Amino acid sequence: MPSPWGVGMGVPFRCGALAVLASLFLLGCEARRPSLSTAPAGGSEVVVSGDTLPADVMSSDDAPSTEGLSTTLGGPLAGLDPAELARFTAGRDEFQDQETVENGLGPVFNEASCVTCHDSPVGGTTGRTETRFGRGTLMGFDPLARLGGSLLQDHAIGGVTIGDRKFVFVPEVVPPEANVKALRLTTPLFGLGLVEAVTDAALLELARQQARYAPAIRGTPNMVQEIPTGAIRVGRFGWKAQVPTLHQFSGDAYLNEIGFTSPEFPDENLPQGNREVLAFNPAPALNDSGENVEEFADFMTLLGPPPRGPRSYLTELGGQVFRQIGCASCHTPTLITGDSPVSAMARRVFHPYSDFLLHNMGMLGDGIVQGQSTGRQMRTAPLWGLRARPAFLHDGRARTPEAAILEHGGQGSYARSRFARLPPFARNALLAFLRSL
Numbered sequence: 371m372p373s374p375w376g377v378g379m380g381v382p383f384r385c386g387a388l389a390v391l392a393s394l395f396l397l398g399c400e401a402r403r404p405s406l407s408t409a410p411a412g413g414s415e416v417v418v419s420g421d422t423l424p425a426d427v428m429s430s431d432d433a434p435s436t437e438g439l440s441t442t443l444g445g446p447l448a449g450l451d452p453a454e455l456a457r458f459t460a461g462r463d464e465f466q467d468q469e470t471v472e473n474g475l476g477p478v479f480n481e482a483s484c485v486t487c488h489d490s491p492v493g494g495t496t497g498r499t500e501t502r503f504g505r506g507t508l509m510g511f512d513p514l515a516r517l518g519g520s521l522l523q524d525h526a527i528g529g530v531t532i533g534d535r536k537f538v539f540v541p542e543v544v545p546p547e548a549n550v551k552a553l554r555l556t557t558p559l560f561g562l563g564l565v566e567a568v569t570d571a572a573l574l575e576l577a578r579q580q581a582r583y584a585p586a587i588r589g590t591p592n593m594v595q596e597i598p599t600g601a602i603r604v605g606r607f608g609w610k611a612q613v614p615t616l617h618q619f620s621g622d623a624y625l626n627e628i629g630f631t632s633p634e635f636p637d638e639n640l641p642q643g644n645r646e647v648l649a650f651n652p653a654p655a656l657n658d659s660g661e662n663v664e665e666f667a668d669f670m671t672l673l674g675p676p677p678r679g680p681r682s683y684l685t686e687l688g689g690q691v692f693r694q695i696g697c698a699s700c701h702t703p704t705l706i707t708g709d710s711p712v713s714a715m716a717r718r719v720f721h722p723y724s725d726f727l728l729h730n731m732g733m734l735g736d737g738i739v740q741g742q743s744t745g746r747q748m749r750t751a752p753l754w755g756l757r758a759r760p761a762f763l764h765d766g767r768a769r770t771p772e773a774a775i776l777e778h779g780g781q782g783s784y785a786r787s788r789f790a791r792l793p794p795f796a797r798n799a800l801l802a803f804l805r806s807l
């Protein structure tokens with residue numbers, strides 16, 4: 371069943387001046403292929419997305435889009451009430467708190483605070499990468515949990531004395547059994563409350579529409595278990611869309627990045643997979659009552675989307691090219707939220723430039739299996755806020771958006787080769803558009 375908003379096909383393509391110009395630079399015209407989105411169909415001004423802007427939007431700063439929901443980069447969502455703003459601020463403080471060994475940091479961990487990786491500004495990304503490993507065999511993928519996988523903790527609390535016994539906790543290393551090793555870049559968290567507020571039904575419908583209208587690039591949802599309800603949900607967070615909610619990601623990150631246990635993640639991470647050494651854990655009791663997890667989730671839920679950068683004739687032309695060469699098929703410009711207890715977030719149109727589905731990216735895939743995601747599948751990276759990112763792709767291998775596009779394989783190969791064949795003017799317009807997001 372379609373969502374009550376009727377997952378729409380976006381506005382029909384209007385053959386405006388931009389399109390004519392864009393077609394001059396492009397072979398073939400796929401302009402009539404509708405771009406898939408969950409925005410309500412037709413009529414309302416908010417359906418107009420970056421790919422089909424009428425002429426009067428090109429020169430105005432008040433284009434209908436995510437702008438209405440943003441304040442500043444790192445600021446709260448626009449339109450919050452005072453109580454929500456207070457939750458945002460309290461959450462942001464907790465998010466920046468540095469944990470200590472006495473309180474529960476470690477024994478192995480990656481950093482002592484969320485902000486060490488998610489910063490510049492708070493909630494963004496410093497470009498810090500972390501390591502995942504595992505073993506791929508004909509029988510399937512083994513995350514090597516018994517050896518501390520799949521996430522490596524590259525820090526440890528060091529020497530501990532319990533009674534008259536001493537023990538030294540050391541950082542984990544990739545074990546020789548691993549034949550898959552992949553880096554993962556820290557992603558920015560701006561606007562993720564909106565992403566969470568999109569219904570599962572809307573994302574499933576988007577996947578169905580892709581299968582029907584653009585089968586060559588069709589995405590699949592990563593159906594994963596929600597903790598603590600056990601419900602099977604559409605995952606949407608993380609490079610593999612492996613986590614369904616911000617609350618769950620908070621508890622998961624608190625445990626796996628910082629070494630803090632909490633009610634839904636009560637079991638301490640085993641250093642290099644070794645349970646025995648936990649006898650030396652200096653903080654064996656539950657480290658957080660659940661309050662901090664809630665505060666992280668509050669901050670992320672209420673964190674505004676990245677404001678759109680300056681637009682020009684060139685960026686709008688680039689938006690047309692983006693759509694015509696098939697980028698928008700996966701990087702869905704427009705989504706709409708469902709109901710939300712936060713009224714500023716309910717039934718809002720926004721522009722993440724992602725379908726939050728998995729796509730087979732060929733050799734670009736990282737080889738790690740998570741939930742239903744295979745080694746080759748990755749979540750379409752949202753492109754909003756692209757201009758504020760230090761590096762691109764899951765492992766940060768690309769230093770420029772252009773390099774990132776040229777790495778697209780598998781279902782992304784066709785769009786990549788169309789990009790590679792663009793004449794310089796159209797290519798520059800596309801890159802200017804990406805830098806304006």
Ligand code: HEC
Binds near residue numbers: 559624
């Ligand atoms: C050591 C660096 C590091 C620390 C510390 C860290 N993160 Fe992250 N964060 C990452 C990386 C890397 C990813 C991508 C993870 C993946 O896909 O496996 C990520 C992804 C996320 C996401 C998903 C974002 C998206 O784009 O879908 C959320 C939510 C998140 N982190 C929240 C937190 C919270 C809350 C904390 C503190 C409890 C935290 N992180 C601490 C590195 C870190």
Ligand code: HEC
Binds near residue numbers: 609697701775
């Ligand atoms: C088949 C779906 C698909 C198509 C078509 C596609 N992309 Fe992507 N794109 C992805 C996925 C998946 C990723 C994440 C790859 C990874 O995890 O390393 C990505 C990543 C990116 C990134 C890096 C973003 C970041 O934050 O790291 C950019 C830039 C990008 N795409 C631009 C484009 C452009 C421009 C086009 C059209 C030429 C395009 N993409 C076509 C699926 C697609």
